[in-house]
Amino acid sequence: MSLTEEPKTVTWPATHYAFVEAIGPFMTTAPETWQRAHALLPALSLHNRILGYMSLYKLGPNVYRAGFALDAPPVELPEGLGYEEFAGGQYSLFALTGPYSQLPAASGRAWQIVAERKIPIREDWAIENYVKDPRTTPPDQLVTEILIPTV
Secondary structure: OEEOOOOEEEEEOOEEEEEEEEEOOHHHHHHHHHHHHHHHHHHHHHHOOEEEEEEEEEOOOOEEEEEEEEOOOOOOOOOOOEEEEEOOEEEEEEEEEOOHHHHHHHHHHHHHHHHHOOOOEOOOOEEEEEOOOOOOOOHHHOEEEEEEEEO
16 A cells, blocks of 8 residues: 555645535445435536545544535535535645555554544544546556544
């Protein structure tokens, strides 16, 4: 697994975010919510500019959101998608290069590093930002940013 082990402190900007949300074990909810989100993407794209793909998640209870960063508040939001202006904030950033199948282990390791280094975290959404398009990028070259909310 190719994960950066030295976190960078970054500020994530406020983001217009359209999403599908599910509660439960991430191994189940993540693929299901992405399947539903991708099914709604053509309708969302008719009236909105998509800037990127990202998931937000919280631990305990496990809440997972699969969704899309937009350039503005959504116009004609398709039924089945939620919307909020995500506030952003300060994060510890780790980068995974490789297939999405490595994300559970990579996220676990990122959280472990934060705990080992006693980096203070805040109660907020963690982020997985999908930097490269899986439709045009080989799986071993995909880049995913894992961002853990910090104080």
